[in-house]
Amino acid sequence: MDRVAQASADRALETHLDSQVALDRFLAGVERRALRMAEFATGNRDEALDIVQDAMFVLVRRYRDRGDSEWGPLFHRILQTRILDWYRRGRVRHKWLAWLAPHDNEDEDPLASLPDAGARRPEDLLGNARAGEALESALRNLPLRQQQAFLLRTWEGLDVAATASAMGCSEGSVKTHYSRAVHTLRDLLEDHWP
Amino acid sequence: MTDHRDKEFLNRIRTELDRSSGTLDELTIARLRAARHRALETAPPRRRWFLAGGIAAATALSGVIALLVISPATAPLATGLDQIELLADADPDLYKELEFYRWLAERQHAG
Numbered sequence: 084m085d086r087v088a089q090a091s092a093d094r095a096l097e098t099h100l101d102s103q104v105a106l107d108r109f110l111a112g113v114e115r116r117a118l119r120m121a122e123f124a125t126g127n128r129d130e131a132l133d134i135v136q137d138a139m140f141v142l143v144r145r146y147r148d149r150g151d152s153e154w155g156p157l158f159h160r161i162l163q164t165r166i167l168d169w170y171r172r173g174r175v176r177h178k179w180l181a182w183l184a185p186h187d188n189e190d191e192d193p194l195a196s197l198p199d200a201g202a203r204r205p206e207d208l209l210g211n212a213r214a215g216e217a218l219e220s221a222l223r224n225l226p227l228r229q230q231q232a233f234l235l236r237t238w239e240g241l242d243v244a245a246t247a248s249a250m251g252c253s254e255g256s257v258k259t260h261y262s263r264a265v266h267t268l269r270d271l272l273e274d275h276w277p
Numbered sequence: 278m279t280d281h282r283d284k285e286f287l288n289r290i291r292t293e294l295d296r297s298s299g300t301l302d303e304l305t306i307a308r309l310r311a312a313r314h315r316a317l318e319t320a321p322p323r324r325r326w327f328l329a330g331g332i333a334a335a336t337a338l339s340g341v342i343a344l345l346v347i348s349p350a351t352a353p354l355a356t357g358l359d360q361i362e363l364l365a366d367a368d369p370d371l372y373k374e375l376e377f378y379r380w381l382a383e384r385q386h387a388g
Contacts, residue, residue: 103317110316114309115298128305136312143316218293237287238294269286276289 102147109154110139117162120234123222124166134169138162159239159249163231167251170227214275221271225264228252232260233268 114135121131138161146157222230228250235246236257246261247254301309 107313107317110313111310114313115301115306116294118301118305118309119294119298132305132308132312135309136316139313139316140319143319215293215297218290219297234294237291265283265287268290272286276286 105151106143106147106154109151109158110142113155113158114139116238117158120162120231120238121166123219123230123234124227125169126223130169134162134165138165156241156245156248159235159241159245160251163235163249164251166231167227214272217272217275218268221268224271225267228256229260229264229267232257233264236261 117135117138118128118131121134122128125131125134138158141161142154142158146154149157222234225233231250232246235241235249236243241249243254243257247257250257
């Protein structure tokens with residue numbers, strides 16, 4: 084290898100390692116909250132871990148060369164898209180299962196009997212003494228888009244525009260979802276946090 | 278609900294969420310760390326890295342071709358036994374690297 088090529092390779096390697104360190108720091112800072120967000124949506128830790136890992140892979144593979152100021156919005160966009168994909172796949176699967184399952188009562192809505200991965204019964208929620216568990220139950224019971232808007236705005240601290248970008252929807256939709264989420268959470272949690 | 282109570286309510290939620298993510302069990306934390314490391318380790322090097330490697334490979338190849346052209350035709354060729362000795366003397370790490378490059382090429386081809 085001649086000197087020019089060697090120097091170029093050394094510089095590239097140095098930049099590559101710097102980027103690795105910065106990415107590692109960024110992902111370490113966001114991974115726990117990302118996991119909890121995915122867990123609220125799926126109701127399952129293993130599924131949530133898969134989603135977060137997938138989002139990490141995509142960010143590193145496609146966007147490692149972007150500046151670290153761009154990684155946050157990009158990561159949340161990828162994560163929320165993966166959560167939405169998971170949710171849609173589940174709905175399709177549930178529809179097929181419901182269609183294939185034998186029906187004793189044709190008048191009964193088959194979808195109504197399908198278990199919701201994240202939902203808990205209201206009486207469980209009301210009987211729950213711990214505010215943290217009540218919050219978790221309430222968040223899991225929110226419709227997905229409300230849940231996403233609320234967590235991105237309140238927990239991640241994204242503004243309306245960044246939240247809309249992460250969710251792939253309009254700013255107006257974000258405001259609507261967020262407002263409804265806050266209203267629902269207030270109603271569900273007022274016994275715990277008056 | 279007043280603005281003040283709204284803020285207080287949202288602050289309590291934020292605090293509770295922070296607490297829940299800060300008290301994850303060790304196994305989950307280890308799995309997250311492993312996922313992060315896997316993502317970082319399997320990331321392809323930058324294009325410039327490939328470019329530098331390409332330049333180096335092209336330079337080396339042109340050197341080999343020049344040597345073959347310039348060297349006398351009567352130069353003894355390595356026998357099969359010589360090649361075996363060369364392989365035996367080579368650094369075992371080289372083969373680990375070769376495995377890695379083959380795996381990387383297969384992944385890129387598959388992707």
